[in-house]
Amino acid sequence: EVQLVESGGGLVQSGRSLRLSCAASGFSFEDYDMHWVRQPPGKGLEWVSGISWKSGNIDYADSVKGRFTISRDNAKNSLYLQMNSLRVEDTALYYCAKAVTWGADFDYWGQGTLVTVSS
Amino acid sequence: SYELTQPLSESVALGQTASITCGGNNIANKNVHWYQQRPGQAPVVVIYRDSNRPSGIPERFSGSNSGDTATLTIRGAQAGDEADYYCQVWDSGTVLFGGGTKLTVL
Numbered sequence: 197e198v199q200l201v202e203s204g205g206g207l208v209q210s211g212r213s214l215r216l217s218c219a220a221s222g223f224s225f226e227d228y229d230m231h232w233v234r235q236p237p238g239k240g241l242e243w244v245s246g247i248s249w250k251s252g253n254i255d256y257a258d259s260v261k262g263r264f265t266i267s268r269d270n271a272k273n274s275l276y277l278q279m280n281s282l283r284v285e286d287t288a289l290y291y292c293a294k295a296v297t298w299g300a301d302f303d304y305w306g307q308g309t310l311v312t313v314s315s
Numbered sequence: 316s317y318e319l320t321q322p323l324s325e326s327v328a329l330g331q332t333a334s335i336t337c338g339g340n341n342i343a344n345k346n347v348h349w350y351q352q353r354p355g356q357a358p359v360v361v362i363y364r365d366s367n368r369p370s371g372i373p374e375r376f377s378g379s380n381s382g383d384t385a386t387l388t389i390r391g392a393q394a395g396d397e398a399d400y401y402c403q404v405w406d407s408g409t410v411l412f413g414g415g416t417k418l419t420v421l
């Protein structure tokens with residue numbers, strides 16, 4: 197059974213940093229592209245960043261470019277999101293999602309980890 | 316930049332057919348994926364690449380994509396179909412989601 201478990205969320209002040217993790221199991225993690233998608237409270241989905249299976253392809257939403265860094269450790273079956281210079285508008289539930297392939301849909305999602313940025 | 320437009324809300328009577336649209340310039344040239352998000356839960360893909368159903372998704376769910384509009388159709392709507400629905404595409408190497416449509420089953 198595919199499982200994606202996010203962790204690392206919490207309450208942080210504006211301007212500070214936070215690192216999210218996503219532990220994957222139930223599939224060959226090293227063979228699949230992975231993404232972060234966020235959802236502000238009561239709002240819609242917003243893609244944050246994606247990384248290909250060997251980290252050759254990395255992309256970011258304009259809203260986080262230069263502040264967030266996505267990475268992965270295939271040996272540890274883990275995905276990460278380093279978030280620096282956090283802003284109040286980064287407050288959201290952050291989901292880790294597995295992609296079928298680059299350019300395709302997200303076939304599995306975690307339950308999310310909540311990041312709250314206070315002013 | 317590319318934009319996806321969804322109606323904020325739709326309603327459907329129990330057992331009837333619901334249609335949720337996703338508008339975008341020449342969206343027919345893109346692969347459209349649809350997600351269902353029930354309250355308090357993570358999104359689940361219900362249609363991928365315009366019209367394909369993942370295993371476990373009822374045949375009541377179908378999709379189409381033509382011109383400037385992609386459509387998710389739910390036949391014989393059930394109470395459990397009440398949820399938010401999002402369309403998604405890739406554009407210039409990045410992922411775009413529509414704003415989401417809240418489906419109410421009356």
